[in-house]
Amino acid sequence: MTxxxxxxxxxxxxxxxxxxxxxxxxxxxxxxxxxxxLEFLGDAVLELVVSKYxxxxxxxxxxxxxxNLRATIVCSETLSKVAETLNxxxxxxxxxxxxxxxxxxxKSIWSDVLEAIFGGIFLESGFEMAExxxxxxxxxxIKKAAEGKLFYDYKTKLQEFIxxxxxxxxxxxxxxxxxxxxxxxxxxxxxxxxxxxxxYGNSKKEAQQEAALNALKKLGVIED
Amino acid sequence: MTxxxxxxxxxxxxxxxxxxxxxxxxxxxxxxxxxxxLEFLGDAVLELVVSKYxxxxxxxxxxxxxxNLRATIVCSETLSKVAETLNxxxxxxxxxxxxxxxxxxxKSIWSDVLEAIFGGIFLESGFEMAExxxxxxxxxxIKKAAEGKLFYDYKTKLQEFIxxxxxxxxxxxxxxxxxxxxxxxxxxxxxxxxxxxxxYGNSKKEAQQEAALNALKKLGVIED
Numbered sequence: 133m134t135x136x137x138x139x140x141x142x143x144x145x146x147x148x149x150x151x152x153x154x155x156x157x158x159x160x161x162x163x164x165x166x167x168x169x170l171e172f173l174g175d176a177v178l179e180l181v182v183s184k185y186x187x188x189x190x191x192x193x194x195x196x197x198x199x200n201l202r203a204t205i206v207c208s209e210t211l212s213k214v215a216e217t218l219n220x221x222x223x224x225x226x227x228x229x230x231x232x233x234x235x236x237x238x239k240s241i242w243s244d245v246l247e248a249i250f251g252g253i254f255l256e257s258g259f260e261m262a263e264x265x266x267x268x269x270x271x272x273x274i275k276k277a278a279e280g281k282l283f284y285d286y287k288t289k290l291q292e293f294i295x296x297x298x299x300x301x302x303x304x305x306x307x308x309x310x311x312x313x314x315x316x317x318x319x320x321x322x323x324x325x326x327x328x329x330x331x332y333g334n335s336k337k338e339a340q341q342e343a344a345l346n347a348l349k350k351l352g353v354i355e356d
Numbered sequence: 357m358t359x360x361x362x363x364x365x366x367x368x369x370x371x372x373x374x375x376x377x378x379x380x381x382x383x384x385x386x387x388x389x390x391x392x393x394l395e396f397l398g399d400a401v402l403e404l405v406v407s408k409y410x411x412x413x414x415x416x417x418x419x420x421x422x423x424n425l426r427a428t429i430v431c432s433e434t435l436s437k438v439a440e441t442l443n444x445x446x447x448x449x450x451x452x453x454x455x456x457x458x459x460x461x462x463k464s465i466w467s468d469v470l471e472a473i474f475g476g477i478f479l480e481s482g483f484e485m486a487e488x489x490x491x492x493x494x495x496x497x498i499k500k501a502a503e504g505k506l507f508y509d510y511k512t513k514l515q516e517f518i519x520x521x522x523x524x525x526x527x528x529x530x531x532x533x534x535x536x537x538x539x540x541x542x543x544x545x546x547x548x549x550x551x552x553x554x555x556y557g558n559s560k561k562e563a564q565q566e567a568a569l570n571a572l573k574k575l576g577v578i579e580d
Binding site for chain 2: 163164168169171172173175176177179180183184187191192193194195196198199251254255258259260306307308309
């Protein structure tokens with residue numbers, strides 16, 4: 133049993149699936165023999181596991197509230213934290229150049245690999261096993277998110293700061309440019325009528341968080 | 357066994373779940389006692405079922421190709437077609453005013469209800485049962501989509517028409533405005549360097565399809 137398997141609490145029946153989940157495209161120069169297809173599957177596994185958990189544990193929340201809560205949990209910040217606890221970084225296989233260029237420190241790759249691992253477990257052992265493993269890893273994050281305590285929640289921090297100071301509205305205007313399939317989101321943050329900051333990210337949430345972080349810096353709440 | 361259950365090939369253990377899946381918010385004026393929470397769950401069920409099917413049946417497709425194919429299948433056009441075969445329209449419960457205003461003809465509601473039904477089956481009978489029912493209903497659409505033959509594929513139609521005529525490139529530039537949580541996508545269609553048309557929709561795909569449809573009308577391929 134590998135270290136990863138020990139930490140996951142799951143032994144792969146088919147070890148080549150785990151190997152595939154840990155293989156970056158740069159190692160094989162092939163979009164099929166790398167983690168990407170498993171990541172496609174694992175992303176949907178994670179989405180359903182979290183959706184089911186939230187549906188069952190929060191019977192009082194509306195669809196909109198559930199959707200927002202899920203977005204706070206299923207994001208690359210959370211996944212890369214989980215990936216860190218598994219020390220995935222040590223095991224991902226890259227091409228030589230990418231290894232030199234420090235791709236192993238790219239947290240977004242860690243979360244892709246984690247999703248690929250979830251995809252692999254689902255594929256060989258079914259939904260319930262995948263659910264057990266996923267919940268075991270991410271339940272603490274779900275609980276934090278439900279309490280609005282995810283540490284990287286700059287939006288909440290800004291809201292709290294502003295309301296202590298003055299009673300004015302914070303507004304985000306979000307844009308997405310999907311040209312060339314590069315989903316770059318942009319969010320403009322307004323306090324009252326004044327544009328305070330901007331943020332960018334791979335999701336609406338990330339862009340808003342960055343905008344909020346930049347506003348907190350501008351306001352001197354967080355050190356630049 | 358109700359008519360819907362016969363057509364689904366599934367008898368609900370808990371008939372109140374089916375009732376909930378058929379209840380529009382307008383009937384209860386409550387975001388909890390209506391289909392919306394089940395729809396949240398069913399949307400994720402459908403996503404995983406289709407992802408697994410595509411992963412297993414198309415081992416030669418890359419993640420990007422799988423994602424595109426999935427988007428062609430998991431969309432309200434397909435779902436409302438399926439809803440039509442189940443005659444869901446007849447069974448959805450609305451408030452009095454909404455009934456008068458013809459909400460029952462809103463195809464997007466049909467697809468929401470269909471997802472809610474999938475959510476209900478998953479909830480009481482687990483993933484494998486939900487998978488069986490979903491695949492049974494949508495497999496014909498998956499096969500059509502895989503062959504690029506979904507009848508509403510105006511993009512493909514346009515591509516085929518243009519290539520028969522001249523050898524120039526069709527390009528879509530996509531925008532999303534997420535203000536007020538209203539995800540309105542806009543797509544601009546260029547043939548070579550000339551902007552030919554625009555489309556709008558609730559997804560990038562819908563907006564592109566509408567842009568392609570408008571181009572086809574402009575070019576006289578489809579009657580306006």
